[in-house]
Amino acid sequence: MNAPQTIFAPDRTTYLGGADVAAVLGVSPWLSPFMLYQKKIGAFVEEITPAKQKLFDRGHRWEPIVVEMLVDELRERGHEVEIVAQNQRYQDPEYPFLAAEIDLELLIDGEEVNGEAKTVNPFAAKLWGDEDSDDIPIYYQAQVMHGLMIKPRRRTVIAALTGFDDKPRVHWIERDEETIAGIRKQELAFWKRVQDRDAPDPTAVEDVKWLYGKDSGTVMEADDELLELVQSLKDFKVSAKASDAHIELLSTQIKARIGNAATLLYRGSPIATWKNNKDSVKTDWKTAYLDLGPTAEHVAKFTKTTPGARPLLLK
Incomplete structure (x- = not known):
């Protein structure tokens, strides 16, 4: 079953999560498949500088604010909204090394919906399309579709807040079985490399x-x-x-x-x-x-x- 796992400090070398998917697919602007592999086998440990930690901490502090703003925005649009869960971790029932943490789970007009809360650098806002569209950066699309694979639902709502917004932009990603099947195949192949200690070619x-x-x-x-x-x-x-x-x-x-x-x-x-x-x-x-x-x-x-x-x- 896709039962939530309460893991306070998960060992990221033991599974592939939503943050890894873009790198697995080769569409991450921050990490190549090769370096993700090195992280998973423990050969590369990223240095978290005080400046980088400050950015992480800021994002965590803003997340509940973005969630609250999203709920307010949806209710102003006339939707009935209830928060079902936040920051729950799930494992794939067939392959436990595939996992996802869902930012929030909502009941919108009686429908269970996955949710993601993002704080966006103002300079990256141009990468996001029109509000209510599915036009979001491909690396976030990959993360969202992975989440829909692990916690199956029809769609995900994404709230993106930039420094210039007084309310979050709302985007919707519909579940796509063909895309999910492709992502799953790539993830399984990547994890086999990790198990076999077969590194992807260096490309960056x-x-x-x-x-x-x-x-x-x-x-x-x-x-x-x-x-x-x-x-x-x-x-x-x-x-x-x-x-x-x-x-x-x-x-x-x-x-x-x-x-x-x-x-x-x-x-x-x-x-x-x-x-x-x-x-x-x-x-x-x-x-x-x-x-x-x-x-x-x-x-x-x-x-x-x-x-x-x-x-x-x-x-």
């Missing part, structure tokens, strides 16, 4: 940076395929019409092939290097001073050594 710059942050000082001989990638990168960099996106893609492909080698050869001649610059020591003053009147010992607590950059230089 941050993937390769995390995977091969330091060179080993070794020399690697390129094959014809890698030589072609390097030559293509040279050509695109020379061409004024080369787009930054294409250059980034080729760089990522080359770096993923080079791995932790520092120099790339083709038939004994260097064609590229990817070496770390000299490490630099950096004091994060902003974070230190956020923590109210730091002493010298306190500042030292926020001082860290930053690894040198590892530029890909074509020869």
Whole structure:
């Protein structure tokens, strides 16, 4: 049964939740499938800085306000609205590693409806379409459809509040069985990778940076395929019409092939290097001073050594 689970501090390495779905599908602007995989196996643990924690805390404080505003808005439109539950976690009855936390569950005119409360950065408001439409960012659409899969209902209402609104924008997402089936298939395939320790290919710059942050000082001989990638990168960099996106893609492909080698050869001649610059020591003053009147010992607590950059230089 889809009974609510009371889990106060869930271990996110043990399941796929709504916040993971966009990354699984490759549509998240924040996380690639590769890095999500690394998080699930415990190889990558995201650093929560004081500034990032402040943003999280602010979102949590605003959520009940957005919920209250949504209920008021729906009632002003003439609907009968009752809050059935909030922040309940559910597991899939067939695959317990698929789970979802539903922000709120409503009874609207006698119909049970899933609900999501979002606070939206004013600069991201343009990504949201007309009110009462289903035009919301694709990464939130994926999360909502995942929620409808785990807690089956006909539709979800989303309340999105930006800094410029005096009331939330209301959007409705209808359940789509074909989309849910596709998402479920992708999630099951991804979780099999986690169980089999079969990482997705690195596709983003941050993937390769995390995977091969330091060179080993070794020399690697390129094959014809890698030589072609390097030559293509040279050509695109020379061409004024080369787009930054294409250059980034080729760089990522080359770096993923080079791995932790520092120099790339083709038939004994260097064609590229990817070496770390000299490490630099950096004091994060902003974070230190956020923590109210730091002493010298306190500042030292926020001082860290930053690894040198590892530029890909074509020869």
